[in-house]
Amino acid sequence: MQxxxxxxxxxxxxxxxTPFAMRRLGAHKQESMSYGLxxxxxxxxxxxxxxxxxxxLDPKLNHIMQQVASMGAAVSIVDxxxxxWDDIYVTNSGEGSKNALYRNMGxxxxxxxxxxxxxxxxxxxxxxxxxxxxxxxxxxxxxxxxLIYKWGKPELYHNDAGKHFTRVTEQAxxxxxxxxxxxxxxxxxxxxxxxxxLGGYYPENVDLWHLKNTKMMxxxxxxxxxxGRKYLFHNLGNGKFEEVSEKMGIDSRRWALASVAADxxxxxxxxxxxxxxxxxxxxxxxxxxxxxxxxxxxxxVGYAPKSGMxxxxxxxxxxxQFGIYVSNISEEGVLVQGNNLWMPKAxxxxxxxxxxxxxxxxxxxxxxxxxxxxxxxxxxxxxxxxYVVNGNVSLDRNRTYWYDYSKVAGGxxxxxxxxxxxxxxxxxxxxxxxxxxxxMNDGAGQFREVSQLIxxxxxxxxxxxxxxxxxxxxxxxxxxxxxxxxxxxYRNTVSPANKWIEFQLEGTRSNRSAIGAQVTLYxxxxxxxxxxxxxxxxxxxxxxxxxxxxxxxTQVDRxxxxxxxxxxxxxxxxxxxxxxxxxxxx
Amino acid sequence: xxxxxxxxxxxxxxxSKPSTLARFFSIENRYLPPMLITLILLVGQVxxxxxxxxxxxxxxxxxxxVVELVLSRIVTGRFANLASAYISGISVGILCRxxxxxxxxxxxxxxxxxxxxxxxxxxxxxxxxxxxxxAMLILAPEVFTTLSIQWGNNFWPMLVVWAxxxxxxxxxxxxHITGVYVASFVFFALLRGFITGHGFLAEVxxxxxxxxxxxxxxxxTDPRTTVRTKWGQCFVAFLIAIAEMILRLAQNIHAPYYAxxxxxxxxxxxxxxxxxxxxxxxxxxx
Numbered sequence: 049m050q051x052x053x054x055x056x057x058x059x060x061x062x063x064x065x066t067p068f069a070m071r072r073l074g075a076h077k078q079e080s081m082s083y084g085l086x087x088x089x090x091x092x093x094x095x096x097x098x099x100x101x102x103x104x105l106d107p108k109l110n111h112i113m114q115q116v117a118s119m120g121a122a123v124s125i126v127d128x129x130x131x132x133w134d135d136i137y138v139t140n141s142g143e144g145s146k147n148a149l150y151r152n153m154g155x156x157x158x159x160x161x162x163x164x165x166x167x168x169x170x171x172x173x174x175x176x177x178x179x180x181x182x183x184x185x186x187x188x189x190x191x192x193x194x195l196i197y198k199w200g201k202p203e204l205y206h207n208d209a210g211k212h213f214t215r216v217t218e219q220a221x222x223x224x225x226x227x228x229x230x231x232x233x234x235x236x237x238x239x240x241x242x243x244x245x246l247g248g249y250y251p252e253n254v255d256l257w258h259l260k261n262t263k264m265m266x267x268x269x270x271x272x273x274x275x276g277r278k279y280l281f282h283n284l285g286n287g288k289f290e291e292v293s294e295k296m297g298i299d300s301r302r303w304a305l306a307s308v309a310a311d312x313x314x315x316x317x318x319x320x321x322x323x324x325x326x327x328x329x330x331x332x333x334x335x336x337x338x339x340x341x342x343x344x345x346x347x348x349v350g351y352a353p354k355s356g357m358x359x360x361x362x363x364x365x366x367x368x369q370f371g372i373y374v375s376n377i378s379e380e381g382v383l384v385q386g387n388n389l390w391m392p393k394a395x396x397x398x399x400x401x402x403x404x405x406x407x408x409x410x411x412x413x414x415x416x417x418x419x420x421x422x423x424x425x426x427x428x429x430x431x432x433x434x435y436v437v438n439g440n441v442s443l444d445r446n447r448t449y450w451y452d453y454s455k456v457a458g459g460x461x462x463x464x465x466x467x468x469x470x471x472x473x474x475x476x477x478x479x480x481x482x483x484x485x486x487x488m489n490d491g492a493g494q495f496r497e498v499s500q501l502i503x504x505x506x507x508x509x510x511x512x513x514x515x516x517x518x519x520x521x522x523x524x525x526x527x528x529x530x531x532x533x534x535x536x537x538y539r540n541t542v543s544p545a546n547k548w549i550e551f552q553l554e555g556t557r558s559n560r561s562a563i564g565a566q567v568t569l570y571x572x573x574x575x576x577x578x579x580x581x582x583x584x585x586x587x588x589x590x591x592x593x594x595x596x597x598x599x600x601x602t603q604v605d606r607x608x609x610x611x612x613x614x615x616x617x618x619x620x621x622x623x624x625x626x627x628x629x630x631x632x633x634x
Numbered sequence: 635x636x637x638x639x640x641x642x643x644x645x646x647x648x649x650s651k652p653s654t655l656a657r658f659f660s661i662e663n664r665y666l667p668p669m670l671i672t673l674i675l676l677v678g679q680v681x682x683x684x685x686x687x688x689x690x691x692x693x694x695x696x697x698x699x700v701v702e703l704v705l706s707r708i709v710t711g712r713f714a715n716l717a718s719a720y721i722s723g724i725s726v727g728i729l730c731r732x733x734x735x736x737x738x739x740x741x742x743x744x745x746x747x748x749x750x751x752x753x754x755x756x757x758x759x760x761x762x763x764x765x766x767x768x769a770m771l772i773l774a775p776e777v778f779t780t781l782s783i784q785w786g787n788n789f790w791p792m793l794v795v796w797a798x799x800x801x802x803x804x805x806x807x808x809x810h811i812t813g814v815y816v817a818s819f820v821f822f823a824l825l826r827g828f829i830t831g832h833g834f835l836a837e838v839x840x841x842x843x844x845x846x847x848x849x850x851x852x853x854x855t856d857p858r859t860t861v862r863t864k865w866g867q868c869f870v871a872f873l874i875a876i877a878e879m880i881l882r883l884a885q886n887i888h889a890p891y892y893a894x895x896x897x898x899x900x901x902x903x904x905x906x907x908x909x910x911x912x913x914x915x916x917x918x919x920x
Binding site for chain 2: 051052053055056057059060063064066067068070071351352378380381382383384385386407408413414448450451452454455456458459460463464466469470471472
């Protein structure tokens with residue numbers, strides 16, 4: 049055969065075989081290794097038997113009820129009674145259902161004390177249902193208070209010395225109704241008093257139980273701008289808050305599902321990142337507490353709209369800079385958005401910081417219909433790992449709603465925005481029964497997915513994930529809140545060869561929760577920065593303590609704490625394998 | 635003046651020459667479609683960021699052009715005009731969605747290579763981009779999908795696509811294909827609405843998205859992969875709509891691509907076969 053025929057035919061065959069080769073290459077990457085950790089699901093043994101219930105909204109949505117009412121399972125970690133053991137608060141979303149506060153008894157078991165302390169019965173019909181909760185000591189009395197946000201009336205509860213919670217919503221001046229899916233505590237002006245960001249999903253004039261009409265869906269799958277408004281409550285210091293979002297430059301009606309605050313530029317003030325469903329993410333630079341500037345496009349995170357569902361920050365390269373992880377949707381053969389890991393571009397910083405999406409290059413991109421995600425050093429090797437939960441609606445395993453979903457989602461605004469036009473779900477799944485992702489950081493810019501190897505085997509519809517060291521033994525355990533599913537507690541057993549250190553900070557001039565304080569650890573020629581967070585992930589909050597894995601090192605060189613007040617504190621060679629309680633020096 | 639031509643004749647010829655504008659918008663200007671597609675790309679990207687990323691689209695275009703240059707040189711001994719490769723590359727760059735880079739290059743390369751490999755009696759059977767997209771959907775579904783629900787749903791980008799698309803298809807005398815396909819789709823949407831019980835709006839929704847505008851203006855009208863008679867073209871467009879309806883009733887998410895991939899080559903092959911049957915008869919008569 050002539051060469052002019054052989055070459056194109058050979059090339060054609062080679063090209064068609066390339067996907068198989070790429071697949072084999074990808075499979076080779078996932079070879080089995082020992083990562084020095086294993087998880088065991090032990091909720092029942094620990095006394096936790098919680099099952100989330102979804103709400104039943106207006107009957108006009110009956111045909112797509114499970115798809116619309118697919119959020120609300122949330123978990124946040126707090127030591128509400130200051131006994132030194134982290135507790136778990138978990139939300140429920142059925143009308144009349146009860147939230148639970150699992151008090152850590154310090155012996156490996158938990159006891160639900162929500163009824164006793166007044167935090168259980170918060171989903172009464174007519175008030176909406178819980179979608180999440182975040183903890184912060186807004187009055188600096190030493191006890192963590194809680195904001196319970198809802199598709200409904202947000203509620204603020206004051207913690208009365210760990211014994212009881214008093215509802216203070218009206219005094220605080222919170223709005224009557226917000227269909228919120230995200231809230232975080234932050235001290236945006238570093239005045240020592242915690243402020244509050246609250247992000248709406250559905251517009252605030254929509255009562256999902258009493259719809260005026262069915263035109264309440266997003267007006268675009270990726271460019272929707274008809275969602276709920278955003279709120280920024282400035283803490284006035286007398287139990288009252290002033291809503292200042294417009295004054296401070298936060299004006300968005302995108303469909304917010306997650307937010308996280310962290311000082312991304314070294315200004316000493318927290319910037320604000322919002323992950324939006326049906327659109328691009330937003331990044332607000334904080335101008336020294338005087339206002340916010342939206343810089344999504346300027347920094348590179350505001351392009352390529354996806355379905356943002358989580359926002360978490362972590363120093364994944366141990367270079368003292370935060371990467372930002374945003375979860376999205378990936379469904380094989382249908383929609384492969386890929387999750388985003390926004391990493392600062394080399395040589396950029398400050399106001400000129402630029403981000404590039406390194407999720408693909410670093411191997412943390414394809415996570416199914418991903419919801420909550422958190423960074424944490426799960427095996428104490430000194431590197432931030434990543435835990436991602438996923439799965440949207442798990443009903444009939446053999447029938448999928450994807451075709452009908454994509455049919456309408458691709459349509460014009462007039463069609464997509466009206467729920468009446470959405471075909472009925474009819475018991476079909478939409479990215480259900482998905483395998484979770486636990487990505488271990490190899491320290492060389494790559495993550496390896498190991499969930500099945502280390503005991504993470506559930507396929508519930510994961511929503512909210514939080515990390516905490518419940519046994520105070522230096523291993524980060526994992527709590528997962530599943531939609532219409534059980535609350536899971538994965539106990540972590542880590543190789544004792546790896547050292548760790550934890551810091552529990554308490555502000556004096558700064559807000560007492562120390563939210564916004566940055567701790568930079570220097571050891572073995574490395575450094576890692578972490579920041580005390582007032583909420584991250586999807587409707588979640590990790591333990592307040594900062595946990596650092598250290599690998600096999602024998603010494604930490606130094607620790608630098610930058611408090612929100614601006615005070616810099618340095619600790620020399622703190623002891624390893626200990627929890628250090630640090631109070632802000634006056 | 636051309637030697638031997640009278641002044642009057644030259645003036646008449648000059649007068650009969652099409653204007654520069656008319657020449658620009660003529661069927662002979664093979665750079666018109668690439669330019670207008672580029673215009674759509676730029677308007678879409680600037681106004682609402684339609685691309686996965688510029689680098690990925692650039693990669694698809696580059697791969698397409700490189701493969702075209704190499705294969706044309708090897709197969710024909712000379713470098714091909716790159717307008718067609720550019721259109722294939724840009725189509726892949728717009729219509730593909732993947733978080734990875736390599737599928738963009740691979741899809742574009744498959745598109746161009748298919749032109750040289752899958753031929754019958756001197757004609758290629760599949761629209762190259764359509765073939766490559768279908769191949770990638772089958773071979774690499776874990777990292778590859780198409781632009782189906784990722785564009786904006788407002789009318790402004792669509793108006794731009796409509797205006798430019800109508801201009802191109804009108805100038806290349808293919809607008810009847812678009813018209814028949816749209817009318818058929820709407821009719822079958824009505825029919826599907828009755829069959830599925832989902833209503834007309836749910837069934838007609840896909841064609842209101844900008845992705846479909848690229849499909850109806852630039853993919854099913856490709857002069858190289860459509861049959862030659864006007865009535866034949868209309869009939870094939872109708873058949874594609876029928877095939878798509880059947881695939882949609884089977885809940886196939888990528889129904890339009892597969893419908894074209896099934897009907898298109900059958901129609902071309904049928905035409906080639908029919909033409910070859912007629913030729914000997916004409917000769918015999920002569």
